Amino acid sequence: MFVDTVKVYVKGGDGGNGMVAFRREKYVPYGGPAGGDGGRGGDVVFEVDEGLRTLMDFRYQKHFKAERGENGRPKSQHGANAEDKVVRVPPGTVVRDADTSELIADLTEQGQRAVIVRGGRGGRGNIRFATPVNPAPEIAENGEPGQERWVELELKLLADVGLIGYPSVGKSTLLSVVSAARPKIGAYHFTTIVPNLGVVQVEDGRSFVMADLPGLIEGAHQGVGLGHQFLRHVERTKVLVHVLDMAGSEGRDPYEDWKQINKELKLYRQDLEHRPQIVAANKMDLPDADEFLEMFKEQAGPDVQVYPISAATRQGLRELMFAVADLLDQAEKEAPIEPVVQQEFTATRKVYKSEEEKPDFTIRRENEVYVVEGERIEKLIQMTNFNYHDSVMRFAHTIKQMGVEDALRARGAKEGDTIRIGEMEFELSDAIDL
Structure with missing residues (x-):
């Protein structure tokens, strides 16, 4: 799993x-x-x-x-x-x-x-x-x-290259023939429901990690289908290979599919629109694929890199992998990975400067009990050992210095009233200043 x-x-x-x-x-x-x-x-x-x-x-x-x-x-x-x-x-x-x-x-x-x-x-x-x-x-x-x-x-998977595209366009088949990965392959939508990784070895000795990601559909940026599960893994990739069913075997328009997937990427995260991308025009061994390919090139324009392939017959895969490796080298030079800085968690409260300094505790009333709340005073309660008289007197002196006693009396607390701090209760008394 x-x-x-x-x-x-x-x-x-x-x-x-x-x-x-x-x-x-x-x-x-x-x-x-x-x-x-x-x-x-x-x-x-x-x-x-x-x-x-x-x-x-x-x-x-x-x-x-x-x-x-x-x-x-x-x-x-x-x-x-x-x-x-x-x-x-x-x-x-x-x-x-x-x-x-x-x-x-x-x-x-x-x-x-x-x-x-x-x-x-x-x-x-x-x-x-x-x-x-x-x-x-x-x-x-x-x-x-x-x-x-x-x-x-x-x-978020650490893959150099991500395979994107609609379900059943041949992403899993492509990964299986260019690497040693063995993803599940089937002739139905969402055969791939989890990402698969494979290491691709190019003939000139270069290698990279390629991820076969679950298929996108319209509305993926809002979580439709496997949208969010898929898109979080796209964030890490340096290069995207956009796999299209260029034969239109399910009655789909390759150009419309290409536009819709790129729209979903942009809506999910703005910078994904500019991620380096290559189009893998798959299923070129099927009828009508050549006609769709020419139409796609005209509509997409000359700036879009298109490589006609057939994952089933391995046609054009060598040229595609060389192009991917070249684009990956270029992307790594232009956008080196910045070191990640950990944001350390601290339990300290935020300090705000004002003309009148506010107390770092609050007082509220529950029936006849006055409840004092605040991070500092609750920690003081937890760290005070009440088994010793000196510790009790130190605690009483500390909260008096914090202004707790004056604040309680200002709220109407009188001698003998019950005061709760954390899980402990006291009686307000002049004898020990609390």
């Missing part, structure tokens, strides 16, 4: 928790804090593997989670960082955010890597919080949660 689109969930590993510990050594009565930091969580990394040809494996495993970092240990020992989770993908894989459609990475070369989500940093142990005022703090952070997201993977 050929699979070229899939949606998967990825999550970076959480950071390890920091530790509260103290030196317990003989003759060291005031040893001070000795709790180590937690290790960093692993990243989820996609890596290109040329041995893969489809996204089939992702149909059976759709969740990829990296390991969490090791917790901090006593005697000032830090926890170990977790290993990255490496996920193998075929060359030509495009990774996008499933919610925003933002491009994350375009993976085309063997061994190319992209970090899709990052692991969380390790929580700090109490050795990080010692001060002259509080030389023995009982404060330690929990590990930072790893980034997580749903991503869409789309495979």
Whole structure:
């Protein structure tokens, strides 16, 4: 089964928790804090593997989670960082955010890597919080949660040359006789429902990869027929070979077919209109083919390269392959492939400058409960270890500095009212500033 689109969930590993510990050594009565930091969580990394040809494996495993970092240990020992989770993908894989459609990475070369989500940093142990005022703090952070997201993977085949044209014009037959590929061939429309690849060896030693792509029909740019499945693979090709049934064996007009297919390419993506193209006038062994060929050349004009062939009898294939190789060489010189830059995913919020700085949290009311929401404050909740009094007081002081208490009171919150932040609930109290 050929699979070229899939949606998967990825999550970076959480950071390890920091530790509260103290030196317990003989003759060291005031040893001070000795709790180590937690290790960093692993990243989820996609890596290109040329041995893969489809996204089939992702149909059976759709969740990829990296390991969490090791917790901090006593005697000032830090926890170990977790290993990255490496996920193998075929060359030509495009990774996008499933919610925003933002491009994350375009993976085309063997061994190319992209970090899709990052692991969380390790929580700090109490050795990080010692001060002259509080030389023995009982404060330690929990590990930072790893980034997580749903991503869409789309495979666009890496072929040098693409065979385009209406169904049943002979694209699969042509690929089978010029390469070692063995696509399914049949006398009915959409025999080819998935792309097929073959390596073509030209007599002068040159070679290129040719793709037999599913047939186009009118409305393909809107997804009609196999439109979108076909057109995404055309984007990667450097040269197009437009195969026409020049005998009009199904009562079709070769010139109208040529115009319609080019129109679909242009409507799908504007730059495809200018992609180098050769016309392979197929089925020249059938009656009326010569007459249709002359009419086509007159209508299309002298700028269109037309090569009369017969895939069934192999007539004209040598000349066609030499012409394709020459056009491919020219296309590669004129339009070298630009290096792909990964757009790294970060969980940081956008910052906008204004005359009056807006708080980075919101407050809403659910019945009698005041709900405080915001990325920074929710992360603070997750990373605070509420088992220690010093940590609780640090949390209360931090949110007061953020202006949360003043904002709650401005919304009408009173002593004893329930405040919810993330999954935790508190009572508003003057005793601990929250």
